[in-house]
Amino acid sequence: MADSPQKLRTxxxxxxxxxxxxxxxxRFRLFGLLAVVTGLMFVSALFxxxxxxxxxxxxxxxIQLDVELTAADIDPQGSRDPEVLRKADYMGLVKQSMREMYPEVTGRSGRRDLYAIPSSGANLYLRDLVLSNPELVGTRQQIWVPADDDIDVFNKGGSTDIETETGRGIASPSGASGEISVMTTTNSFTPILAEVKENLAAQAAELQRDMKRLESSLVSLDASIVEMDQQIEQAQNTNPGHLQDLQNAREDQVNQRELNRAEIERLSARAEDKLKRADTPGGEEKLSSDLPSYLLKINGGLVKVDRVSNVGIFGRVLLPLDSANEAGDGNWQLLTLETPEDDRRMKDQMIAWGLKLQDQGRMEKRFNTTFFTAGDSREPELAGIGGAFIGSMLTLAVTLLLSFPIGVAAAVYLEEFAPKNRWTDIIExxxxxxxxxxSIVFGLLGLAVFINFFGMPRSAPLVGGVVLTLMTLPTIIIASRAALKSVPPSIREAALGVGASPLQTVTHHVLPLAMPGMLTGTIxxxxxxLGETAPxxxxxxxxxxxxxxxxxxDPSTVLPVQIYLWADSPERAFVEKTSAAIMVLLAFLITMNALAVYLRKKFERRW
Amino acid sequence: MALAYQLGLKRSVASAGGHASIRHLHSLPSYYGAYAALWCGLPALLVLGFWTAFEGNIVTSVLIGYLPEAVQQTDPQRLNLILNDIKNLAGGNIVSANVDPAMQQAAASYQDLLSISAAAKTVVVLALGILGTLWAWKRISPKFRARNAVEKTVNIFLIVCSSIAILTTLGIVLSVLFESIRFFGKVPFMDFVFGLEWSPQTSIRADQVGSTGAFGAIPLFAGTLLIALIAMIVAVPIGLMSAIFMAEYAGPKFRAVAKPVLEVLAGVPTVVYGFFAALTVAPLFRDLGDAMGLAVSSESALAAGAVMGIMIIPFISSLSDDVINAVPQSMRDGSYALGATKSETVRRVIIPAALPGIVGGILLAVSRAIGETMIVVMAAGLSANLTANPLEAVTTVTVQIVTLLVGDQEFDSAKTLAAFALGLMLFVVTLVLNIIALRVVRKYREQYE
Amino acid sequence: MEQTMNMSKTTAEPAFDVNSSALADRRVDGTVGKIRVDNPRMSTTDVDVYYGDKHAIQNVSLDIGQNEVVAMIGPSGCGKSTFLRCLNRMNDTVAGCKVTGTLLLDKEDIYDPKIDVVPLRVRVGMVFQKPNPFPKSIYENVAYGPRIHGLITSNADLDEIVETSLKKAGLWEEVKDRMDQPGTGLSGGQQQRLCIARTIAVSPEVILMDEPCSALDPIATAKIEELIDELREQFTIAIVTHSMQQAARVSQRTAYFHLGKLVEVGETNQIFTAPKHKLTEDYITGRFG
Structure with missing residues (x-):
C-alpha cells in the first residue's frame, strides 16, 4: 500500500x-465541575x-419583674373601670420595679440605662394583664415582660463572647462599692497586663507605620519643591504671569512639608513612649475601651478593671459586693468580655445587669409569637411580620383574582381563536x-397611571395587586399557551367532530386538560x-x-418590602428579624415552587 | 345575576313548551340563562366601574367649586393640601392645618356629595340590571340563537384580555414618555444624556427649580454598566460552564440533584440578594480589602455586582442548557466519529453551533442586570461617581429612580420627573436588548427545527 | 477480492471448522455463508449488543476484508446500524448500551479497556445517515480532524490536506472558490461528500457509512456511489444501506441482517442471484422489507 507509512505516521x-x-x-471537565460546585456553594452560603x-x-x-401593682397608681378611685385601667402609667410601675431590683443605681444617666433593660413595650404587657385580671390591682406580681433588643442580643450571645476563669490565690477587695482596688496573693493579672502591653506595642507599630508613610511623602515633597524651583526659574524668563501661581504653590508645599515634619516628630515621641511602656515588665497600666473588658466577680458583685498590675487591679464596681471580705482561692472569677466596649452597643454596666438577671434566673428565651403576629415597630423586640404578611396575602389575592382569569383568557384567545395576522403577531x-x-418600570407605570392619573390610594394592596398583575401576566400567558399547545389537536378534532362549537370544545375538553399546566404557570x-419589591x-x-x-x-406593606425596610435599620436586632423574615418568605416561595413542580410531575402526560 | 340566569332558564324552557320539548330550543337552556345574566350584569358593571373610576375626580372638582374664591386661586399644590385636609376631616381623621369654618362646611358638603353619588350609583346600577334582564327576557324564544350570542360576548372578553398586554406596554410608554417630555422641557435632552454630573438634590430650591440641579446621566449609565459588567464576569463563566457540565458530563443522578438546587437561586427574591450583598458580601469584601491594604468602599460596585452575578447564574445556565441541548446529536456524533474528545467537541463544535443562542441568552441577562433594582438599592451607593474602579461606590439608574420616587414627591419638580426620564432610558435600552436577544434566539431555534 | 475459503485465524472456537462439511456455510446459530475472509481488516466474533433490556444484536460474527466494500442490508430495526456503530465504538455515547463479544481491528480488540477510543476513531471513521457538517466554513469542516489531532505543523500542510481530501471526495472542483462559506450552505449531496472529505482528512483505515445516501436525491446518490467505488482503493469500507440496488452496485460482499441476527453473508453477486437462506430470498425478492 503506497501510503501505508503515512497512515502509520498519522x-x-x-x-x-x-x-x-x-x-x-x-482540565475542561474540572472547570465544569468547579462551576457547578461554585454555584452550589453560593446557594449554601446564602442559605x-x-x-x-x-x-x-x-x-x-x-425578663421577670417583681411589679407592685399599686392601686393608688393604677386605679385611685377603685372603680376598676377598664377605661381608667387602660390609661394608667404602667411604665412608671415597670421603672419602679427596676429601681427596686437595682437599688444601688442612682443618678439620671444610670437610671436611664436601667430603664432601657425592659422593652419600651413592657407597659402594654402589664396593661393587658391588668385589663384581663382587674383583681390583680393592689397585689405584687412576678411578671415576664419582653426585654429590650440590646438585652435580647446579649442574651443570645450576640454582643460579646464571655470567658470565665477561676481566680487563684486570695483576693482582698478594698471596699464593696464605688471605686475599689482588689489585691491578690498571686500574679493573677499578669496575662491582662501582658495583653495591654502587647496592645501598646501594636499601637506603637501602627504609629511607626504612619511615620513611614509621612516620611516617604516628605521625599516626594522635597522632589516636587525642587521641581517647582526649576519651574519658577523658567517661568521668570518665559511666563512671568504664571510666576505668582507657582510661587504660591511652592509655598503650600513647603508649609505642608513643615506640617509633616512636626507630625512625624509627634508620632515618634508617642511611639517611643508606648514602646518603652510595652517593653518594661511589671508596673501598672490603664485599660482602654478598645481592648477587651475584664470584670472581676467577687463576693456576689462585679468590678470592672480600669488599671491593672501583676498582683492587683483598680476599678469601678458595677454590681455591689456583699462585703469587702477576702475571697479565698477559687472563690472569685475573672470574666473576659472579648469584644471591646467600643465595638458593641451593650456597655459593660448593662452587661453586668444582664449577667445578674441571668444568674437570678430572671431571664429566659421564649418562642417569639410577637414576630408572627405584630405589625412593624421602631423597637425590634416589638416588631413582627404579621402586618406585612397580611399585606402580602391581600396583594397576592388581588393579583391572583385578576391575573389568572385574564391570563388564561388571553392564552385561550391567542392559542385557540386568534387569526394569524399582524395584530396577533404584535401581541405575541x-x-x-x-x-x-x-419590574421597576411596572412600578413607574403604577405610579403614573393608577396613583397619579386615576387617583387610587397609595400604599394599598389593591394597587399593588394590579401592578403585580400586569407584571405576572406575561408569565402566566406564556405558560398557559404552552399548556394549551401540549393538548393534541386530535382532542379538538374529536370534539368538533361531534358538533361542539369551538368555545364548547375549548371549555369542555381543552381547558380541563391544559389546566394543570396553567396552574403551574400561575403558581x-x-x-x-410574592417576592417582588421594586414596583x-x-x-x-x-x-x-x-x-x-x-x-x-388599607395602607399596608408586604413581606419583601418589610425585609427591605428592616435591612436598612441600624439596630443589630433588626438584622436577626430581617433574616427571620427572609426565612419565612423563602419557606413560602419554596413551598409554592415545590407545589408547581409536583403538579407538573403529577399531570405530566405524553400524548 | 343569578336571578337573571334562573329567569332566562325558566323562560326558555317555558317558551319551548316545558321540559319535554327542550329540543325545540336552538340552544341549551343554560345558554338562555347565561344570556339573561350577561344582559343583567354587564351594562350595570361597566357603569359601576366607570362611575367608581371617575367619581373621585368629579366630586373633587365640584368640591373646588364650593370653596371660597381666594382658595380656588391658590397654586395647585396648596389647593391639593387643602383638599386633602377636607377629605381627612370628612373621614374623621386628624388634619394638619387649623380647621376653619369654611373648611368644616366644605367637609360637610364633601360628605353630602359622596353620599349623593353613592345613592345615585346604586339606583342607576340596579335599574340597568333590571332593564337588561327585561330586554333579555323579551328576546328569549325557541328560535333565538342564545349560544351564539353568549359565545360572541365571551369572544370579545377574550380579545379584551389578550389586548391587556398591548395596553400595558402602551401605558408604560405613554406614562414614562409623557413625564419625560415634561422633564426634557426643564432640562435639555443633550445635558441629560451627555452630562457628566448628577446631583438632583440641589434643585429643590423653590426659587430656581430645575435651573441648578445637575442632571447629567453619564455617571449613572457608567455605574449601571460597571455593575452589570461585574455581574456578567461572575455569571457568564459559571453559568455557561455549569450548563456545559450538566448537559455533557454529569450523570443523571448528579443532574437530578444539582440542577434544581442551582435553580433555587433563580427563585430567591432580589431583596434577599440585596440583604446578602449589603450585610454579608460587602463587609466581607471590605475586610478582605483591608487585609490586603486596599481601600474597598462598603458600598463597592464589586459587592453589588458579584451578588447580582450570583442571581444571574441560573438564568444564564438554564438558557445555555436549552440552546446546548438544541444542538442536534448528529453534530456531536460527527465530531466523536472523527476521534474528538468531549471537551474538543464542546469547544469546537457545540459552542460555535450554540453561539447565537448563548449570545442571545447573555443579552437577556444583561438586560436583566441593568434593570435589577433591589440588589443595587441595598448594596450600591447613592452618590454618582464616575469611576471604573470596582472597589469604589457607584450608583445606578434604578437606584436613582427609587431614591427620587420613594417618599413624598411633587409631580412637577425636575427631580421627580428625572426619575421618569431615567425610567424611559431603562425601558428603551432593555427593550432593544430584549428584542435583539429574542430575535437571535428565535432565529437560532428555527435553524435546528 | 479473494473470496476463497480460508482458515479464520481469529476464530474463538477452535472446534468450529467452517470448511469441514457440506454444512460449511452454515453456522450453528444460523448465519449462512462465509463470514471470514483472507485478510480481514476488522474481524468480529459473537457480538451481542444490549440497549438496557433490549437485546439488539445477537451473536454476530463477520469479517471486513482489506480494501473491500461490505454492504449490510436488512429491514428497518434489524440491527445493521447498531452493528456498524459498534465498529468504532460510537455506541459508547449511548447511555445504557452494552457490547459483548470480540471485535478486532488488525488483531487488536477494540473493546479492550487499554484501547483508547480517540485513536480508534481516527483509524475507523464514520459517515452518517444525515449529512452533518459542522456549522463552520467548508475549509474548517475538513480541517477540523487534522487540527484536533495535531496532524499538521503548518498552514501549508493543512491547505494540502484539505485540498487532497476534498479532491478524493470529488468535491474540490465545486467548492474550491468558496472555501470560507459555511458548510451548511451546500446541497445535501455536497454536504455528504463534505462529511466524507472530513472523514478521510484524518487518513482512516476503515470508513463506516450509515445509510449515507438515504437523505439524498438520485443524482447525488450516484455521485456518492461512484466515490465509494474510488475510495475502495485506499480504504476499507462498511456500508449500511436500505437500498438493495445500492448494495449490489457498490459492494463486493453483502451481509443480510434480520431481527438482530446476521442471517447470511456472501459475495454480493451470489446473495442477489442465489440467496441460500429463505429469509434472504424473501427480502431480496421483495416479499417484505
Whole structure:
C-alpha cells in the first residue's frame, strides 16, 4: 500500500498528542465541575448566612419583674373601670420595679440605662394583664415582660463572647462599692497586663507605620519643591504671569512639608513612649475601651478593671459586693468580655445587669409569637411580620383574582381563536418583551397611571395587586399557551367532530386538560409576585405601617418590602428579624415552587 | 345575576313548551340563562366601574367649586393640601392645618356629595340590571340563537384580555414618555444624556427649580454598566460552564440533584440578594480589602455586582442548557466519529453551533442586570461617581429612580420627573436588548427545527 | 477480492471448522455463508449488543476484508446500524448500551479497556445517515480532524490536506472558490461528500457509512456511489444501506441482517442471484422489507 507509512505516521502523531489532549479534557471537565460546585456553594452560603443570622429571631428574651401593682397608681378611685385601667402609667410601675431590683443605681444617666433593660413595650404587657385580671390591682406580681433588643442580643450571645476563669490565690477587695482596688496573693493579672502591653506595642507599630508613610511623602515633597524651583526659574524668563501661581504653590508645599515634619516628630515621641511602656515588665497600666473588658466577680458583685498590675487591679464596681471580705482561692472569677466596649452597643454596666438577671434566673428565651403576629415597630423586640404578611396575602389575592382569569383568557384567545395576522403577531412579540421588562418600570407605570392619573390610594394592596398583575401576566400567558399547545389537536378534532362549537370544545375538553399546566404557570407567577419589591416601592408600599391591614384599601406593606425596610435599620436586632423574615418568605416561595413542580410531575402526560 | 340566569332558564324552557320539548330550543337552556345574566350584569358593571373610576375626580372638582374664591386661586399644590385636609376631616381623621369654618362646611358638603353619588350609583346600577334582564327576557324564544350570542360576548372578553398586554406596554410608554417630555422641557435632552454630573438634590430650591440641579446621566449609565459588567464576569463563566457540565458530563443522578438546587437561586427574591450583598458580601469584601491594604468602599460596585452575578447564574445556565441541548446529536456524533474528545467537541463544535443562542441568552441577562433594582438599592451607593474602579461606590439608574420616587414627591419638580426620564432610558435600552436577544434566539431555534 | 475459503485465524472456537462439511456455510446459530475472509481488516466474533433490556444484536460474527466494500442490508430495526456503530465504538455515547463479544481491528480488540477510543476513531471513521457538517466554513469542516489531532505543523500542510481530501471526495472542483462559506450552505449531496472529505482528512483505515445516501436525491446518490467505488482503493469500507440496488452496485460482499441476527453473508453477486437462506430470498425478492 503506497501510503501505508503515512497512515502509520498519522496514528503515531495522534498517539503522541493523546496525553496532552486528555489533560485538556480533564482540565475542561474540572472547570465544569468547579462551576457547578461554585454555584452550589453560593446557594449554601446564602442559605447558611440567612439561617445563621435569623434563627435566633424565633426566640425572644423575656425578663421577670417583681411589679407592685399599686392601686393608688393604677386605679385611685377603685372603680376598676377598664377605661381608667387602660390609661394608667404602667411604665412608671415597670421603672419602679427596676429601681427596686437595682437599688444601688442612682443618678439620671444610670437610671436611664436601667430603664432601657425592659422593652419600651413592657407597659402594654402589664396593661393587658391588668385589663384581663382587674383583681390583680393592689397585689405584687412576678411578671415576664419582653426585654429590650440590646438585652435580647446579649442574651443570645450576640454582643460579646464571655470567658470565665477561676481566680487563684486570695483576693482582698478594698471596699464593696464605688471605686475599689482588689489585691491578690498571686500574679493573677499578669496575662491582662501582658495583653495591654502587647496592645501598646501594636499601637506603637501602627504609629511607626504612619511615620513611614509621612516620611516617604516628605521625599516626594522635597522632589516636587525642587521641581517647582526649576519651574519658577523658567517661568521668570518665559511666563512671568504664571510666576505668582507657582510661587504660591511652592509655598503650600513647603508649609505642608513643615506640617509633616512636626507630625512625624509627634508620632515618634508617642511611639517611643508606648514602646518603652510595652517593653518594661511589671508596673501598672490603664485599660482602654478598645481592648477587651475584664470584670472581676467577687463576693456576689462585679468590678470592672480600669488599671491593672501583676498582683492587683483598680476599678469601678458595677454590681455591689456583699462585703469587702477576702475571697479565698477559687472563690472569685475573672470574666473576659472579648469584644471591646467600643465595638458593641451593650456597655459593660448593662452587661453586668444582664449577667445578674441571668444568674437570678430572671431571664429566659421564649418562642417569639410577637414576630408572627405584630405589625412593624421602631423597637425590634416589638416588631413582627404579621402586618406585612397580611399585606402580602391581600396583594397576592388581588393579583391572583385578576391575573389568572385574564391570563388564561388571553392564552385561550391567542392559542385557540386568534387569526394569524399582524395584530396577533404584535401581541405575541409584546408579551414576550413584557416578560423581560424590568419590574421597576411596572412600578413607574403604577405610579403614573393608577396613583397619579386615576387617583387610587397609595400604599394599598389593591394597587399593588394590579401592578403585580400586569407584571405576572406575561408569565402566566406564556405558560398557559404552552399548556394549551401540549393538548393534541386530535382532542379538538374529536370534539368538533361531534358538533361542539369551538368555545364548547375549548371549555369542555381543552381547558380541563391544559389546566394543570396553567396552574403551574400561575403558581410560578404568584411566587414571582410574592417576592417582588421594586414596583411596590414605587407605589408607596414602603410606608411604616404599625396596624394590621384590614382590607385591600388599607395602607399596608408586604413581606419583601418589610425585609427591605428592616435591612436598612441600624439596630443589630433588626438584622436577626430581617433574616427571620427572609426565612419565612423563602419557606413560602419554596413551598409554592415545590407545589408547581409536583403538579407538573403529577399531570405530566405524553400524548 | 343569578336571578337573571334562573329567569332566562325558566323562560326558555317555558317558551319551548316545558321540559319535554327542550329540543325545540336552538340552544341549551343554560345558554338562555347565561344570556339573561350577561344582559343583567354587564351594562350595570361597566357603569359601576366607570362611575367608581371617575367619581373621585368629579366630586373633587365640584368640591373646588364650593370653596371660597381666594382658595380656588391658590397654586395647585396648596389647593391639593387643602383638599386633602377636607377629605381627612370628612373621614374623621386628624388634619394638619387649623380647621376653619369654611373648611368644616366644605367637609360637610364633601360628605353630602359622596353620599349623593353613592345613592345615585346604586339606583342607576340596579335599574340597568333590571332593564337588561327585561330586554333579555323579551328576546328569549325557541328560535333565538342564545349560544351564539353568549359565545360572541365571551369572544370579545377574550380579545379584551389578550389586548391587556398591548395596553400595558402602551401605558408604560405613554406614562414614562409623557413625564419625560415634561422633564426634557426643564432640562435639555443633550445635558441629560451627555452630562457628566448628577446631583438632583440641589434643585429643590423653590426659587430656581430645575435651573441648578445637575442632571447629567453619564455617571449613572457608567455605574449601571460597571455593575452589570461585574455581574456578567461572575455569571457568564459559571453559568455557561455549569450548563456545559450538566448537559455533557454529569450523570443523571448528579443532574437530578444539582440542577434544581442551582435553580433555587433563580427563585430567591432580589431583596434577599440585596440583604446578602449589603450585610454579608460587602463587609466581607471590605475586610478582605483591608487585609490586603486596599481601600474597598462598603458600598463597592464589586459587592453589588458579584451578588447580582450570583442571581444571574441560573438564568444564564438554564438558557445555555436549552440552546446546548438544541444542538442536534448528529453534530456531536460527527465530531466523536472523527476521534474528538468531549471537551474538543464542546469547544469546537457545540459552542460555535450554540453561539447565537448563548449570545442571545447573555443579552437577556444583561438586560436583566441593568434593570435589577433591589440588589443595587441595598448594596450600591447613592452618590454618582464616575469611576471604573470596582472597589469604589457607584450608583445606578434604578437606584436613582427609587431614591427620587420613594417618599413624598411633587409631580412637577425636575427631580421627580428625572426619575421618569431615567425610567424611559431603562425601558428603551432593555427593550432593544430584549428584542435583539429574542430575535437571535428565535432565529437560532428555527435553524435546528 | 479473494473470496476463497480460508482458515479464520481469529476464530474463538477452535472446534468450529467452517470448511469441514457440506454444512460449511452454515453456522450453528444460523448465519449462512462465509463470514471470514483472507485478510480481514476488522474481524468480529459473537457480538451481542444490549440497549438496557433490549437485546439488539445477537451473536454476530463477520469479517471486513482489506480494501473491500461490505454492504449490510436488512429491514428497518434489524440491527445493521447498531452493528456498524459498534465498529468504532460510537455506541459508547449511548447511555445504557452494552457490547459483548470480540471485535478486532488488525488483531487488536477494540473493546479492550487499554484501547483508547480517540485513536480508534481516527483509524475507523464514520459517515452518517444525515449529512452533518459542522456549522463552520467548508475549509474548517475538513480541517477540523487534522487540527484536533495535531496532524499538521503548518498552514501549508493543512491547505494540502484539505485540498487532497476534498479532491478524493470529488468535491474540490465545486467548492474550491468558496472555501470560507459555511458548510451548511451546500446541497445535501455536497454536504455528504463534505462529511466524507472530513472523514478521510484524518487518513482512516476503515470508513463506516450509515445509510449515507438515504437523505439524498438520485443524482447525488450516484455521485456518492461512484466515490465509494474510488475510495475502495485506499480504504476499507462498511456500508449500511436500505437500498438493495445500492448494495449490489457498490459492494463486493453483502451481509443480510434480520431481527438482530446476521442471517447470511456472501459475495454480493451470489446473495442477489442465489440467496441460500429463505429469509434472504424473501427480502431480496421483495416479499417484505
Amino acid at each position: 496514528i503515531d502523531i495522534v498517539e503522541r498528542n493523546l496525553k496532552k489532549r486528555y489533560h485538556a479534557e480533564r 447558611f448566612d440567612i439561617i445563621n443570622k435569623g434563627h435566633g429571631a424565633f426566640l425572644q428574651t423575656f 412579540v409584546n408579551i414576550n418583551n413584557l416578560a423581560a421588562v424590568p 410560578i407567577g404568584m411566587a414571582q409576585a 411596590l416601592l414605587m407605589i408607596g408600599m414602603v410606608a411604616f405601617v404599625v396596624d394590621l391591614p384590614g382590607g385591600v384599601f
